[in-house]
Amino acid sequence: MTDVRPDAQRQHRRVFIRTYGCQMNVYDSDRMADLLRSLGYRLAESVEHADLAVLNTCHIREHASEKVYSELGRLRDVKQERHEAGRDLTIAVAGCVAQAEGEEIVRRQPAVDIVVGPQAYHRLPELLAEAERKAALKRAGKRLPGAGVLDTDFPAESKFDHLPTPHGVRAGSAFLSIQEGCDKFCTFCVVPYTRGAEYSRPAVHVLAEARALVAAGAIELTLLGQNVNAYHGEGPDGSTWSLARLITALAGIEGLARLRYTTSHPRDMDDDLIAAHRDVPQLMPYLHLPVQSGSDRLLAAMNRRHGRDLFLGLVDRLRAARPDLALSSDFIVGFPGESDADFDATMQLVDRVGFASAFSFKYSRRPGTPGSALPDQISESVKSARLAALQSLLAEQARAFNQSKVGQIVPVLFAETGRKPGQIVGKTPWLQSVHLDGSPRLIGRIAEVRVTAGHTNSLAGELAGLMRAEEAA
Ligand code: 5AD
Ligand code: SF4
Numbered sequence: 001m002t003d004v005r006p007d008a009q010r011q012h013r014r015v016f017i018r019t020y021g022c023q024m025n026v027y028d029s030d031r032m033a034d035l036l037r038s039l040g041y042r043l044a045e046s047v048e049h050a051d052l053a054v055l056n057t058c059h060i061r062e063h064a065s066e067k068v069y070s071e072l073g074r075l076r077d078v079k080q081e082r083h084e085a086g087r088d089l090t091i092a093v094a095g096c097v098a099q100a101e102g103e104e105i106v107r108r109q110p111a112v113d114i115v116v117g118p119q120a121y122h123r124l125p126e127l128l129a130e131a132e133r134k135a136a137l138k139r140a141g142k143r144l145p146g147a148g149v150l151d152t153d154f155p156a157e158s159k160f161d162h163l164p165t166p167h168g169v170r171a172g173s174a175f176l177s178i179q180e181g182c183d184k185f186c187t188f189c190v191v192p193y194t195r196g197a198e199y200s201r202p203a204v205h206v207l208a209e210a211r212a213l214v215a216a217g218a219i220e221l222t223l224l225g226q227n228v229n230a231y232h233g234e235g236p237d238g239s240t241w242s243l244a245r246l247i248t249a250l251a252g253i254e255g256l257a258r259l260r261y262t263t264s265h266p267r268d269m270d271d272d273l274i275a276a277h278r279d280v281p282q283l284m285p286y287l288h289l290p291v292q293s294g295s296d297r298l299l300a301a302m303n304r305r306h307g308r309d310l311f312l313g314l315v316d317r318l319r320a321a322r323p324d325l326a327l328s329s330d331f332i333v334g335f336p337g338e339s340d341a342d343f344d345a346t347m348q349l350v351d352r353v354g355f356a357s358a359f360s361f362k363y364s365r366r367p368g369t370p371g372s373a374l375p376d377q378i379s380e381s382v383k384s385a386r387l388a389a390l391q392s393l394l395a396e397q398a399r400a401f402n403q404s405k406v407g408q409i410v411p412v413l414f415a416e417t418g419r420k421p422g423q424i425v426g427k428t429p430w431l432q433s434v435h436l437d438g439s440p441r442l443i444g445r446i447a448e449v450r451v452t453a454g455h456t457n458s459l460a461g462e463l464a465g466l467m468r469a470e471e472a473a
C-alpha cells in the first residue's frame with residue numbers, strides 16, 4: 001500500500017467538493033472531506049482556491065449526468081490556466097456517474113485525473129498518490145499508457161471500515177448512512193447498477209457513529225439508505241436487526257431529539273416500523289414513501305413489486321399509528337406505455353392520499369435499464385403536460401398542508417440564516433421550512449414557533465413564549 005501519511009507539502013492543500021443529487025451523496029461528500037482532512041487538506045469555498053476539485057455526481061436522470069460534463073469543461077479551463085502559471089489542479093469525478101461511465105469520462109474529458117465510484121472512495125488517498133505520480137511523469141515528458149486513475153470496484157471490504165469518524169456537525173443535524181445499494185431493480189432505475197447490491201452496516205457501527213455525531217452536537221439524525229427500510233444489519237448479539245429495532249436503540253441515545261429515515265420502499269414497510277411511528281417519540285411524523293405511479297399496470301411494468309392497494313393500505317395503517325404523519329412521495333410521469341387512464345390513476349391516488357410534499361419527474365431514459373428498451377416511449381410534450389397537471393395538484397396539497405399549521409405552536413430546529421437580514425430558517429417536525437426573525441444563536445437548537453402563514457413551499461412564523469422573551473432580553 002502506498003504511504004499516504006500527511007506530509008509537510010500537503011499541509012496547506014485545499015479541496016473543493018461539489019455535490020450533485022441525493023442526500024447519500026451529501027453524506028459521501030462529507031466523508032470524503034473527513035478523509036482528505038486527515039491528509040492535511042482544508043476545504044475551499046470555490047475551485048479558484050483549490051488544488052483538488054471533486055465532483056460527487058448523480059446519474060439518476062439524464063439531466064443530472066449532463067450537468068457534470070459541462071462543469072468538467074469549466075474545470076478543464078481552470079486547469080489549463082493553472083498550467084500556464086506553473087501550478088496544477090487535480091480533477092476527480094466521484095459518485096454514480098463515475099461508477100456508470102468509468103473510463104468514458106476520461107475519454108470525453110481528458111483533463112480528469114481520477115474517477116472513483118461510490119463504494120471505492122475510501123481509497124482516495126492511494127488514488128491521489130497515483131495521480132500525482134502520473135502528473136509528475138507527464139511533466140517530465142514521459143508518455144503514459146493510459147490517462148486518469150480509475151477505481152470503480154465494488155470492493156469486498158466495506159468503505160465504512162476505512163473512513164475516519166465524522167468530523168463535525170452542521171447546525172445540529174447530521175446524515176448517517178446505514179444501508180446502501182438496491183436489489184429491487186425497478187425498470188427505470190440506475191441505482192442497482194451504480195450503487196451495487198443491498199448492504200446494511202452492522203448495528204454496532206451505526207450506534208457508534210450516531211453517538212459520535214451526538215457528541216459532536218447533533219440533535220437530529222437522518223438515517224440514509226437507497227432502500228433504508230430494507231435495513232437488515234447484524235445486531236450486537238449476532239441476530240439480524242430491522243430498521244424498527246435500530247430506531248428503537250438509537251432513540252435511547254441521550255441528547256438525540258429527532259430521528260428521520262429516507263428513502264423507503266412500500267414493500268419493506270413492515271408492522272414493526274409502522275408501530276415505531278406510534279411508539280418512538282423521537283421519530284418525526286414525516287415519511288417519504290415513493291410510489292411512482294397510481295396505476296397497477298404501470299407499477300407492474302416498473303417492477304415495483306406492489307400495486308396501488310398495498311400502498312393505500314400502508315397509508316391507512318401509518319395514519320392510524322401516527323395521525324399527524326405527513327406523507328411525501330416520488331412520482332414518475334411518462335414511463336413507457338403510460339396511457340391517459342394510467343396517468344389518471346396516479347392523479348386519483350394523489351387525490352385520495354393528500355401529500356404534504358412530493359417530488360415528481362418526467363421519465364428519463366437511462367442507458368442499460370430495461371425501461372430504456374421498452375417500446376411505446378412517451379413524447380416530450382405529453383410528459384410535460386402530465387407533469388404540469390400533477391405538480392399543480394401536488395402544490396395545491398402542499399399549500400393546504402402548510403396552511404393547516406397556521407396558528408399552531410410547533411418545535412423548530414434552526415438550520416441557517418435566511419436570505420433577508422435578521423431572518424433564520426428551520427424545520428418543523430413535518431420537514432416544512434419556517435422563516436422568521438430571530439438570532440443566529442438559535443441555529444442548531446430547537447425552539448417553539450407560532451406559525452403565522454403557510455405557503456406552497458414554506459411557512460412563516462414568530463418565536464413563541466419563553467424563547468421570544470429570551471430573545472428580547
Ligand atoms: N426517470 C425519472 N425519474 C427517475 N427516478 C429514478 N429513476 C428515474 C428515471 N429514469 C426518480 C424516482 C425515484 C427518485 C429518486 O428519482 O421517482 O424515486
Ligand atoms: Fe431505484 Fe427502485 Fe431501488 Fe429505489 S427501489 S433505488 S427506485 S431500483
